[in-house]
Amino acid sequence: MPDTHTPPIKVGLFVTCLADMFRPEVAFATVKLLEQAGCEVDVPSAQTCCGQPAFNSGDNHNSRMIARQTIAAFDGYRYVVGPSGSCIGMLHHYPELFDDGDPWKARAEELKARAFEITSFLVDELNFSGIHSTFTGKITYHDSCSGLRELGIKQQPRQLLSEVEGVTLSEMQEAETCCGFGGTFCVKYPEISNRMVSNKTGFAADSGAEMLVGGDLGCLLNMAGKLKREGREMQVRHVVELLADMTQSPAIGDADYDLGQEL
Amino acid sequence: MQIKSPEFKQSARIALQDVNLQKALGNLKAGFPGKRASAVARMPEFDQLRDQARDLKNHILEHLDLYLDEFEARVVENGGQVHWCRTADDARQTILQLCREQDAKTVTKGKSMVTEEINLNEYLEENGIRPVETDLGEYILQLRGDHPSHIIAPAIHLNLEDVSETFHQHHHRPKSDDPAVLMAEAREMLRKEFVAADVGITGANFLIAETGSTMIVTNEGNGDLTQTLPKTHIVVSSIEKVVPTLEDASLFLRLLARSATGQEFTVYNTLSSGNRRPDDQDGPENFHVVLVDNGRSDMVGTQLQDMLRCIRCSACMNHCPVYGAVGGHSYGWVYPGPMGSVLTPQMIGIEKAGLLPNASTFCGKCEEVCPVRIPLPKLMRHWREKEFEKHLSPKAVRWGLGSWAFFATRPTLYRMFTAGASRFMRILGGKKGTIKKLPLAAGWTDHRDMPTPTGKTFMQQWQARQQQEKR
Numbered sequence A: 001m002p003d004t005h006t007p008p009i010k011v012g013l014f015v016t017c018l019a020d021m022f023r024p025e026v027a028f029a030t031v032k033l034l035e036q037a038g039c040e041v042d043v044p045s046a047q048t049c050c051g052q053p054a055f056n057s058g059d060n061h062n063s064r065m066i067a068r069q070t071i072a073a074f075d076g077y078r079y080v081v082g083p084s085g086s087c088i089g090m091l092h093h094y095p096e097l098f099d100d101g102d103p104w105k106a107r108a109e110e111l112k113a114r115a116f117e118i119t120s121f122l123v124d125e126l127n128f129s130g131i132h133s134t135f136t137g138k139i140t141y142h143d144s145c146s147g148l149r150e151l152g153i154k155q156q157p158r159q160l161l162s163e164v165e166g167v168t169l170s171e172m173q174e175a176e177t178c179c180g181f182g183g184t185f186c187v188k189y190p191e192i193s194n195r196m197v198s199n200k201t202g203f204a205a206d207s208g209a210e211m212l213v214g215g216d217l218g219c220l221l222n223m224a225g226k227l228k229r230e231g232r233e234m235q236v237r238h239v240v241e242l243l244a245d246m247t248q249s250p251a252i253g254d255a256d257y258d259l260g261q262e263l
Numbered sequence B: 001m002q003i004k005s006p007e008f009k010q011s012a013r014i015a016l017q018d019v020n021l022q023k024a025l026g027n028l029k030a031g032f033p034g035k036r037a038s039a040v041a042r043m044p045e046f047d048q049l050r051d052q053a054r055d056l057k058n059h060i061l062e063h064l065d066l067y068l069d070e071f072e073a074r075v076v077e078n079g080g081q082v083h084w085c086r087t088a089d090d091a092r093q094t095i096l097q098l099c100r101e102q103d104a105k106t107v108t109k110g111k112s113m114v115t116e117e118i119n120l121n122e123y124l125e126e127n128g129i130r131p132v133e134t135d136l137g138e139y140i141l142q143l144r145g146d147h148p149s150h151i152i153a154p155a156i157h158l159n160l161e162d163v164s165e166t167f168h169q170h171h172h173r174p175k176s177d178d179p180a181v182l183m184a185e186a187r188e189m190l191r192k193e194f195v196a197a198d199v200g201i202t203g204a205n206f207l208i209a210e211t212g213s214t215m216i217v218t219n220e221g222n223g224d225l226t227q228t229l230p231k232t233h234i235v236v237s238s239i240e241k242v243v244p245t246l247e248d249a250s251l252f253l254r255l256l257a258r259s260a261t262g263q264e265f266t267v268y269n270t271l272s273s274g275n276r277r278p279d280d281q282d283g284p285e286n287f288h289v290v291l292v293d294n295g296r297s298d299m300v301g302t303q304l305q306d307m308l309r310c311i312r313c314s315a316c317m318n319h320c321p322v323y324g325a326v327g328g329h330s331y332g333w334v335y336p337g338p339m340g341s342v343l344t345p346q347m348i349g350i351e352k353a354g355l356l357p358n359a360s361t362f363c364g365k366c367e368e369v370c371p372v373r374i375p376l377p378k379l380m381r382h383w384r385e386k387e388f389e390k391h392l393s394p395k396a397v398r399w400g401l402g403s404w405a406f407f408a409t410r411p412t413l414y415r416m417f418t419a420g421a422s423r424f425m426r427i428l429g430g431k432k433g434t435i436k437k438l439p440l441a442a443g444w445t446d447h448r449d450m451p452t453p454t455g456k457t458f459m460q461q462w463q464a465r466q467q468q469e470k471r
Helices: A017-021 A024-036 A060-073 A085-097 A103-113 A118-125 A145-151 A155-161 A190-206 A217-230 A239-243 B005-017 B019-041 B046-062 B064-077 B088-101 B113-117 B120-126 B136-144 B160-171 B179-196 B222-228 B246-260 B303-309 B315-319 B321-326 B337-348 B365-369 B376-389 B395-408 B411-429 B458-470
Strands: A009-013 A039-042 A079-082 A115-117 A134-142 A165-169 A211-214 A235-238 B081-085 B106-109 B130-133 B199-202 B206-208 B213-218 B232-238 B268-272 B286-292
Touching (some): A009 A024, A017 A024, A017 A217, A017 B458, A024 A039, A024 A079, A024 A118, A024 A235, A024 A239, A024 B458, A060 A085, A060 A103, A060 B395, A079 A085, A085 A103, A085 A145, A115 A118, A118 A155, A118 A239, A134 A155, A134 A239, A145 B365, A155 A165, A155 A239, A190 A217, A190 B005, A211 A239, A235 A239, B005 B019, B005 B321, B019 B315, B019 B321, B046 B303, B064 B081, B064 B206, B064 B286, B081 B088, B088 B120, B088 B199, B088 B232, B088 B286, B106 B179, B113 B120, B130 B136, B136 B160, B136 B179, B160 B179, B179 B222, B199 B222, B206 B246, B213 B222, B222 B232, B246 B315, B303 B337, B303 B376, B315 B337, B315 B365, B321 B337, B337 B365, B337 B376, B365 B376, B411 B458
Parallel strands (some): A009 A079, A079 A115, A134 A165, A134 A211, A211 A235, B081 B286, B106 B130, B199 B232, B232 B286
Antiparallel strands (some): B206 B213, B213 B268
16 A cells, blocks of 8 residues: 555556557556556546557658647656557657657657556556456466567566466467557558467467467457457456456457447 | 569468468578577677667768778779769679670679669670579579579578479489588589689678778688689679778678577688789789669668668568568568668669558567667658658558548547447447457458457546546
């Protein structure tokens, strides 16, 4: 529990568009973890998407518009934290979008300095070690590219997972190789993407794990979708679901909910 | 070489289904990356050397004119000649002219990607001169009428059986599956050519400004015979290969072999410093260096300048999951993989090469292994920007991106849109967790299921929760 005498750390949650739309559980799990670590979490309503689809398509005009919107939305928060290395990595790209001397450049730099992916925030910034979670089983971890190579996220999720009671981590071959999602890549070059994700699900299955875990929903949706199509039994979850003890709800692509209630 | 980059998607589709190619690519992936990794692990200062190499290359590129001038002056002092060629065509004509001066019938060649870039072999053949590739991989490809699919392992797309068949057809010897026998056969055939050649053409890995030397690295020794035996040695090199001193070259040599094949050092590292002196026992009588620009000086001073640091080690393609899936020929021109996806648009135009810089997930593995720290994903993105600015990206993509951006820049509308889209997908998914076929997303659902949203959007649920708490 946080010390009641120190004011809580004000964190603005960067929800990420995929968690918002496909798996709200991931954002709720992130909130839960942040609160466990003594943060006061707020969700600025002016956020949408980090802008990666525009940025990676060479559309700098729209990237800039979205960057300004995000920078303004997260003004005043001590930290900006999100459950994705790729989206937070994009926030770290914002300074590249503005010319030297443009006041937005300084604001972008300033945002970059306080924007963190959730596992790296907990470990590197807060030195947090208060995980209360149980999951009995063997898991394997996919290192998503942007988090790994742009933000240096490798041991942080593993360190936190080691605190989950009952979990054993069985590393797969080529855990650091891209799963073939790549944002728009997977629909622009579907056959190549398919080959890459097939390699990945093969390695994941060979690891003997019953659950595939990772830190980026794009990759996880891609791999879960492929595992389903291949008819494999492996579950797929975002790492925060395990860390926040939220593995009771169905895994990605396993949902079996009551349509009437949900709609 | 015929430009087939606009057909990248079709070529890739065929490549993915080519069982033999996939087998060969499997060998590549099982080989080079592991060897590089263990070579790097044995050298604790590797990353420091990469920083040094990056900085040195940046310094050279800032003073490219000075170092090239110095190089030329030293070559001339050594008795050689330097020919400056702005375009591929200038370079071809210059080389043909030099060959004609020797009345050359046969030209032996060491491995050189720049001669591929300027289409030299076909040009020489059209003009009655017979080029003979002497690098084993290139030799195999020449017999097959094929082109390199990799910058240091040109025939990596072939398997042993392919080579066996090709040699059997062309050498008229009994078929063999023994690599040693095949190698001996090639050696025997090539010996005659080395002796008969009037001119030897090699590329260069480095041009040393302080000594006026050119340097090649090979693992077969064919380059040495190519440049020592004929009367005339022509070095064909692009301008960015210049380094100030021999010591500088040794820095790059340490990085090059380890990054490429995982060797500590390439087997043959050969320096050529001008033509044969009176008391030399061998060597060419004439020594020429053909310097090829072909669009490179236009990259100096732009964002693409970083690309000129490239030392052609091939680590980027060896580690690229896209190259590993489709092979080098799919890229449709001389330079494949990530480095090719940056260079090719510069050389043949983004109009023809636009699919290449898009064929990347930006996974960043190429940049991670690049010995001179070229930000390859950033440079590929640079080409996507150019493509977007010139309105070359497909209409459907622009339209999709435009409508998405319309919502993404209007948070309230965006909320309504995502709530609707989530609901739509949940209806499509029914009680199941996935959708098998999603309109407008065939690229996704042709190969995998689409997990269904698990409920209302997070923003809807969060807002409801906040309101509940207020009550």
